[in-house]
Amino acid sequence: MSVTENLISVFALGGLNEIGKNMYAIEYSNDIVIIDCGNKFPDESLLGIDLIIPDITYLIENKDRVRALIVTHGHEDHIGGIPFFLKRLNVPVYATRFTLGLIEIKLKEHKLLRESELLEINSHSKLKFGKMGVSFFKVTHSIPDCLGIVFQTPLGNIVHTGDFKFDLTPVNNQHSDIHKMAEIGNEGVLLLLSESTNAERPGLTPSEQTIGEQLDAAFMKAERKVIISTFASNISRVQQIVNAAQKTNRKIALLGRSMVNVVAVAIERGYLTVPDGMLIDQNEINELPPEKVAILCTGSQGEPLAALARLSTGNFRGIDILPKDTVIFAAGPIPGNERNVTSIIDNLYALGATVIYGSGSSSRIHVSGHGYQEDLKLMLTLMNPKYFIPIHGELRMLHHHRLLAESIGVDRGNTFIMNNGDVVDIEHGIARQTRNIPVGNTYVDGGEIGNVGGFVLRDRKQFSEDGMLIIVLTMSKAEGKLLSEPETISRGFIDSDFSELRRNLNQLTTKIVNELQEENRNQWNVLKREIKKSIQQRVFNQMKRKPMIVPILIEI
Amino acid sequence: MSVTENLISVFALGGLNEIGKNMYAIEYSNDIVIIDCGNKFPDESLLGIDLIIPDITYLIENKDRVRALIVTHGHEDHIGGIPFFLKRLNVPVYATRFTLGLIEIKLKEHKLLRESELLEINSHSKLKFGKMGVSFFKVTHSIPDCLGIVFQTPLGNIVHTGDFKFDLTPVNNQHSDIHKMAEIGNEGVLLLLSESTNAERPGLTPSEQTIGEQLDAAFMKAERKVIISTFASNISRVQQIVNAAQKTNRKIALLGRSMVNVVAVAIERGYLTVPDGMLIDQNEINELPPEKVAILCTGSQGEPLAALARLSTGNFRGIDILPKDTVIFAAGPIPGNERNVTSIIDNLYALGATVIYGSGSSSRIHVSGHGYQEDLKLMLTLMNPKYFIPIHGELRMLHHHRLLAESIGVDRGNTFIMNNGDVVDIEHGIARQTRNIPVGNTYVDGGEIGNVGGFVLRDRKQFSEDGMLIIVLTMSKAEGKLLSEPETISRGFIDSDFSELRRNLNQLTTKIVNELQEENRNQWNVLKREIKKSIQQRVFNQMKRKPMIVPILIEI
CATH class of the missing domain: 3.60.15.10 (Ribonuclease Z/Hydroxyacylglutathione hydrolase-like)
Structure with a gap:
């Protein structure tokens, strides 16, 4: 260059x-x-x-x-x-x-x-x-x-x-x-x-301030606890939530690691003003009357492990969403997250909560x-x-x-x-x-870069669709003969008994091995290819599925 | 009852x-x-x-x-x-x-x-x-x-x-x-x-007739071929597309199995009126000037195998989308399909097409x-x-x-x-x-009911996230001893060489088998449980991943 x-x-x-x-x-x-x-x-x-x-x-x-x-x-x-x-x-x-x-x-x-x-x-x-x-x-x-x-x-x-x-x-x-x-x-x-x-x-994008009035109105109307979720990093929104809580005499508990971390940074560095004594620990939530409490939490995108998802299924230790509690989504769903979000909304309705989530675009608390x-x-x-x-x-x-x-x-x-x-x-x-x-693209899997590329992803896809059949052959190293019946093991393929199909496939494998041996073509790569091909065909004809076929050779 | x-x-x-x-x-x-x-x-x-x-x-x-x-x-x-x-x-x-x-x-x-x-x-x-x-x-x-x-x-x-x-x-x-x-x-x-x-x-839902005017305008403005997609069963919409084509002197070719089937039923049973000679075979598309052709196809929901998806990637034999062609989505995306749809829109832009897809809600050709x-x-x-x-x-x-x-x-x-x-x-x-x-819920997999339930889905999920390690043990039936080194085979787990980890895991397996044998606890269910537990732990500590562990025992 x-x-x-x-x-x-x-x-x-x-x-x-x-x-x-x-x-x-x-x-x-x-x-x-x-x-x-x-x-x-x-x-x-x-x-x-x-x-x-x-x-x-x-x-x-x-x-x-x-x-x-x-x-x-x-x-x-x-x-x-x-x-x-x-x-x-x-x-x-x-x-x-x-x-x-x-x-x-x-x-x-x-x-x-x-x-x-x-x-x-x-x-x-x-x-x-x-x-x-x-x-x-x-x-x-x-x-x-x-x-x-x-x-x-x-x-x-x-x-x-x-x-x-x-x-x-x-x-x-x-x-x-x-x-x-x-x-x-x-x-x-x-x-x-x-x-x-x-x-x-x-x-033109609406101003962030338009949210403030809607938040105030929603807090005012809430009969019991308010549970509200937004992006932790949207400190302007968090500030307006704090303001709404202050106007309605509610204490705020923070739930979710990123909410706690980011709010701490924002307060410490002077980007967020929270009145003294307003923040309470999550253990204190149940000690206050519900109309004095707001919970600000992560999970507005429906993330399955975030606080809101756990609250919505009753899986947050010590905190329950009860009938007449108000849950507010103060964030729109990012494209792709809609289903996760609506399933949480459904769960919240099942708990009896009032849910404010922007069903009509007018009521959406998000810009x-x-x-x-x-x-x-x-x-x-x-x-x-x-x-x-x-x-x-x-x-x-x-x-x-x-x-x-x-x-x-x-x-x-x-x-x-x-x-x-x-x-x-x-x-x-x-x-x-x-x-x-x-x-x-560099992929990160398990906190580490690399190791996961095309082959791995292709295998994961095939398995996730149709599962896997493992065919184990035990052969004598000296004679190249089967030492025992081939064995077929399935994973992610079938729940019910498949002993008849298994017997069939074992016989098919035996037949292939014997034929190739007679033709003196029983090298492992040939065997592998032929077994894969024949088993795949047989399974597809019978069940219209294409599991991954993994032949394994043990030589003794 | x-x-x-x-x-x-x-x-x-x-x-x-x-x-x-x-x-x-x-x-x-x-x-x-x-x-x-x-x-x-x-x-x-x-x-x-x-x-x-x-x-x-x-x-x-x-x-x-x-x-x-x-x-x-x-x-x-x-x-x-x-x-x-x-x-x-x-x-x-x-x-x-x-x-x-x-x-x-x-x-x-x-x-x-x-x-x-x-x-x-x-x-x-x-x-x-x-x-x-x-x-x-x-x-x-x-x-x-x-x-x-x-x-x-x-x-x-x-x-x-x-x-x-x-x-x-x-x-x-x-x-x-x-x-x-x-x-x-x-x-x-x-x-x-x-x-x-x-x-x-x-x-109140808008009337289907409001679509007609928008379709006419879009057809009028189109400089070359029109490619338009909607639900095949929405015969009222199809009728309005036929009308727009008629007004602009275009012939219509149908692409996609369900479009061909459903339109045939609709015409035959009197629910759709198509002027004589308007429908052309897909082979005739390239014989007409592009401004005389409209293609009505399946795939408005971004279905990866439908006609529109294949057209958008240049994978439809004999038919190409060219610069200045107009592609119309005459259907809104059903929740969950948004990403598939937008990726097709992006592909169409890459081909140089004009795309009408309801970016602003005003321009959406759908009710x-x-x-x-x-x-x-x-x-x-x-x-x-x-x-x-x-x-x-x-x-x-x-x-x-x-x-x-x-x-x-x-x-x-x-x-x-x-x-x-x-x-x-x-x-x-x-x-x-x-x-x-x-x-x-009854699941249909490969055209058949049943066979796929909780276990299968759990396995597919685990595999799709972290892959699988298969551990093969060959033991003598008589003495319960290993006949050869254990072998570890991976699928969907790692792309790069993992020979060191494999050696490690093989040694770990040998150790477990020998220990259990000394303690006289080398029954297969005990062996299996201990191998799973130890291998899982070792892999997680080293790589923060949780592949499925499948121990296989071959007895000879």
Whole structure:
């Protein structure tokens, strides 16, 4: 790769054509700066995989030039990959005070806190890596202390928005630096990278403050305990829940590890104000009259092991949801989580609770943290970029975002719809997308990277659909003859007695072995292939199923 | 169970607290009449299961009293279980002309058509089973020829609505019998069973006709081929697609088995009007100019093997989606299918197509076939029942439907929120829910009932998460000693070399066998238990995973 001072290169290691594992890079001269390092959660096809993080092979190969990881905000899809990244590439990490608090929780869990270099920045910070200057601007999102980033190079400025919405009446003073954005735009933006999550949704995102009134009304109306769930990191929402509890004289108990951890960071670092004595321990819940209690818990996405799911099935030790308790979902379901959420709602109804969950869109106690079309157009207008890369979204979102850019005057040909790994090179003021770097998914299973790839996943899929038949052959090493009847063992295949089929399959196996032996073709690979083929066929003809066939040879 | 002429009993074998596998029963005196026999599709936790149908043990036990299966309409969740049901209980099946057409397709596939007794009815039919009269009324839904049912008994009338909406301007003359419903209500309804699918949604369902204008506009605007997908059974929608094609001078090719089958039934039986020469074979698509072609296909729910999914990945032989082709989703995603649908949309964008899929709710080319709150209130008002059982829905929907019944004057205590198997007995004009009959899910895997239950599913789940280790021991029958080193084989566990771990595990197994032998405890069940326990522990400590452990003993 030619590295000259006339060339800026921009690419994503994750975050394009997907929701999650955001990781972007800016290369100028001899320096690479990384933006964010997130994870994403696997869909059902990736059986048994816990997390997906970006493949950072390219960065490892160029590790002498990687100067820093700058983190825009503390959501999992922007910080969840950091521990795995730092284990392999220990570079300085720059983030705001609140974001660092969340990163520290993660690094502690991975026992990495001591050797990591964490550097606090704010929207006034200025950094320098080689000839590349870096400055910041505040954006509003559904978590405190979010940044957009400006990379200053002699060739022009590159802006990365981070995740954002425009909320003119945010909670807890989380305003956007609109004036600063206007100035950046005025100075000239060569390339804008802007997030696309809600590029399909018309209009402007509602303000977070609209939630406050609904929360107050719901708390006011509640006859007994209030159980309320939201994203732990949405501190503005948590603040409004605290306010509603205060107005209705309720104490708050926190349930769920991430709720306890994140609220502690938010209070300690000054992002959340909770009146003295309001927080109670979960053991105290039953000592107070139910109309004096609110429980703030994790699990708004229906996560099966989170507090709310356990409460809804009566499996939370010491705390019961009783008739006339009020349960509030103060978060919308992320696509894919709907079924888990509705099954919890059903369980809560079965317990006799009143459930507020946004059945009609009017009653939904949630607003998005990601800007709708008008928010995105405002950002595009303020920045007025020459080139544009829509980031942070699936392909249809990137396409819609391109149309928005066109509508405010960005030339269609100046927008790049890219894949992870595609590189935009800007040279002599002209941007081109012609080459790519290696990228991919790295799977985390059981807290560890790797070990799980295509073969393993293919086997897991086949087994999960039709189970397995193990065929054991015991043969004499000397003569290549069967020492006993073949044995067929099933797992995940059939519940009832299958002795007749088993006898059949054992006979079939014996026949195959004997025939191949006569033909002198009883080498193990031939045997294996023929047994697999014949057993598969027989089982499919009889039962229309395709279990995995595992022949095992024991030679004695 | 006491059977007297003063007792009517009503229960569900499926359809309560779930979406799918609808099956309800009315018992009076010596007669049982069944309403519908649907299937439902499993969620991801039921690995490898193809279909779920109702457990009909109770009906088998009372088969001498089961007089008929009456089918309200031809959707899968009302007819999908019929072949499996008739194999075990061959009773007469009553349904309208169109519904029978769809049932016949199914019975043909199962080679059951000849021995089945299919009887055509319409909204004027009158049936009699013992002392129970049965009559019908037309309802509007998203499939032609739908019925509600009235059961007349000396104790009072029971009404089952079927699936319905009120559409005052339906397509193809599929009007509701509102006057007849009003009469039925005037005569007095002892008990109403009404469907609850959209009980959470405020307002009135939009008319199917509103779709027509949007379809016309989309066809008008399309520059090249139109590819459009909807539910095959939604003949009103298909009719409007045919109309739009006619107005824009396009021929239509049908893709996908169910689209071809259902459209054939609809044309043959007079429910769909297609101009002569409009339908073309898929081979003719490429012979016409693209602006003269529309392709109507299956796959609007993102089904991975359906026509649209294959088109979107370039895997449909002979037909390509090209830049400037227009793809229209004329159906909303059913909850749970969102991810499959959006991934197809992304693939279509990648091919350069224009995609119309209802990103903003305004542009959605779909209306529901299930009545919203105002539709449900109109039915409740017309029928004015003494007792009410909300059916066909998950628990939260049933709860919302109860509130709607209350709002039009049904006593809260007269509404029964029930589970499948709960029986409402009406005696001397008083309804009570005190007992239940056995019900459950019957799994279909590979076209066959049964064989797959708890153990199999548990194994499939464990394997799909962490794979399997098979430990093979070869021992001499006479001496109970190992004849060779134990062997460890993995599947779905690890991709990379695990020879070190394998050696470790083999040694561990040898140690266990030898120790137990010295203690004279080397019985196979003890060996198996100890091997499982130790191997599981060792693997978890080292890798934080819990594969299934399968010890296999070969004795020679």
